[in-house]
Amino acid sequence: MKIIVDTDLCEANAVCMGICPEVFRVEEDDTLTILLQEVPENLRSQIEQAVRLCPRQALRSEN
Amino acid sequence: MTEIDPLRLIDPQCYAEYGYPHEAWTQLRRETPVRFFEPPGWPSFWAITKHADIVEISKQPDVFLNGPGMTLVRERPDDLDRQAQQQIRTVINMDPPEHRAYRKIASAYFSPRALQSLDSLVSETATKLVDGLGAQGECDFITEIASQHPLKIIARILGVPESDEPFILRLTNELFGSEDAEFQRSEDRMEGMREMFTEFWSYFTRVMQERRSSPQDDLASVFANARVEGEPMGDLETMGFCLIAFTAGHETTRGAIGGGFRALIERPEESKRWAREPDLTPSAADEIIRFVTPVNHMVRTANRDYELRGEKIRQGDRLVLFYASANRDEEVFEAPSELLLDRRPNPHLAFGVGEHFCMGAHLARKTSGAIFRELTSRLESVELAGTPERVASNLVPGFKHLPIRYRFAPSR
Ligand code: HEM
Ligand code: SF4
Numbered sequence: 001m002k003i004i005v006d007t008d009l010c011e012a013n014a015v016c017m018g019i020c021p022e023v024f025r026v027e028e029d030d031t032l033t034i035l036l037q038e039v040p041e042n043l044r045s046q047i048e049q050a051v052r053l054c055p056r057q058a059l060r061s062e063n
Numbered sequence: 064m065t066e067i068d069p070l071r072l073i074d075p076q077c078y079a080e081y082g083y084p085h086e087a088w089t090q091l092r093r094e095t096p097v098r099f100f101e102p103p104g105w106p107s108f109w110a111i112t113k114h115a116d117i118v119e120i121s122k123q124p125d126v127f128l129n130g131p132g133m134t135l136v137r138e139r140p141d142d143l144d145r146q147a148q149q150q151i152r153t154v155i156n157m158d159p160p161e162h163r164a165y166r167k168i169a170s171a172y173f174s175p176r177a178l179q180s181l182d183s184l185v186s187e188t189a190t191k192l193v194d195g196l197g198a199q200g201e202c203d204f205i206t207e208i209a210s211q212h213p214l215k216i217i218a219r220i221l222g223v224p225e226s227d228e229p230f231i232l233r234l235t236n237e238l239f240g241s242e243d244a245e246f247q248r249s250e251d252r253m254e255g256m257r258e259m260f261t262e263f264w265s266y267f268t269r270v271m272q273e274r275r276s277s278p279q280d281d282l283a284s285v286f287a288n289a290r291v292e293g294e295p296m297g298d299l300e301t302m303g304f305c306l307i308a309f310t311a312g313h314e315t316t317r318g319a320i321g322g323g324f325r326a327l328i329e330r331p332e333e334s335k336r337w338a339r340e341p342d343l344t345p346s347a348a349d350e351i352i353r354f355v356t357p358v359n360h361m362v363r364t365a366n367r368d369y370e371l372r373g374e375k376i377r378q379g380d381r382l383v384l385f386y387a388s389a390n391r392d393e394e395v396f397e398a399p400s401e402l403l404l405d406r407r408p409n410p411h412l413a414f415g416v417g418e419h420f421c422m423g424a425h426l427a428r429k430t431s432g433a434i435f436r437e438l439t440s441r442l443e444s445v446e447l448a449g450t451p452e453r454v455a456s457n458l459v460p461g462f463k464h465l466p467i468r469y470r471f472a473p474s475r
Pocket of ligand 1: 129316361379419421422427
């Protein structure tokens, strides 16, 4: 699974980082870094939750 | 199966007397999570009690609108609350596409990075407040600490000098706790509200003028000099922003701090653990906010028919999103009624979700985290010194008085 961020929509509120810090990191300059290019299976449900709960609908996942 | 009395879910007096209706919500989540009520004297509404349903609704801001009203208010002949809600426009009662342009004005100021510059203000304010209590004694935790800390922070970022804080505290109490007799200034609600708006208006008009002539690096200057589609933001909208920073930011954070401290008084082991492990602060503060859920509900209005869990919601129907119920949803949280300082992940909805996700979420976590770290690290003993009292409100039903007897170590 891969994760795609729409940087125009993201407002760096770090909701995703709160749900899955293994994968999401909000940087000092308010940009979002995806730490893992390929997301391991055991994080799948957390990722799905992050995508669902991102307040700005800025995240998408692709298989 | 007992029948649910809808007044238990919405009547401000019930909140004052019994607190949050967790028993009723547990039953609703289990039996009828999407449930229509028509209580006498109140507008009819759908009670939404499941986490998944609140997310589904909140993610469709073009179907479920904030504009027609954000909270459930009693039907009144004078329609006062609705008038008051519509006088000043704020991001919270705007809908897309307009909402986005206004939200953008302030969202950058509230990002984690931007707020770093407030770290020392937030922790120094916390230290000073706890110092002010002295080594031991009795106090009302709400008026001395829970109310003061967020107010001082918000006042400072909005450019209010320390000497004006008591005035601002009175205004915010009257505006938000307006169902509660203790905070009403005149018998005649209408008159009281009008007076309050006038005072607020003239005060912040002056602050805005000052920030236009000499902008500074603060939120007041962001509001004063904001432009929407190239034009300076209108007066009503500018005032709306000033108002929402206080109303949305003060009593809510006070609720988190007051409710959280009460929970820690009842759980001395957790308090000691926090003292031993200060690195818990971010997750612990967030867990306190889930556990307390200071903002009990928000309302959405359907602008078309919609089917949810097989129930037919009609255009124009009101939906009450009970965040405090969603945050105890057994399908999402393990041991939902327990306070687990290291709970992770913690996908709670205390700050809402979607389009209107709380802009002040980081500030609120930071403010409450700092005060709890200060309190727990210095606390030698604490107990209740009287009966805690809640605000009579179905919106932010936090404690208004929490008498405590305490003993603190000196600051490090
Ligand atoms: C623990 C404290 C707080 C809680 C529980 C809380 C809760 C909430 C909730 C539930 C909403 C969503 C409303 C909706 O979905 O319609 C919201 C929105 C908002 N909050 Fe907070 N809040 C807190 C602190 C703050 C602070 C400190 C500020 C700013 C100083 C703030 C500013 C706002 C603003 C501006 C909005 C409207 C955002 C929009 O409509 O786009 N809040 N808050
Ligand atoms: S939750 Fe969404 S808006 Fe927030 S930082 Fe993550 S991607 Fe950005």
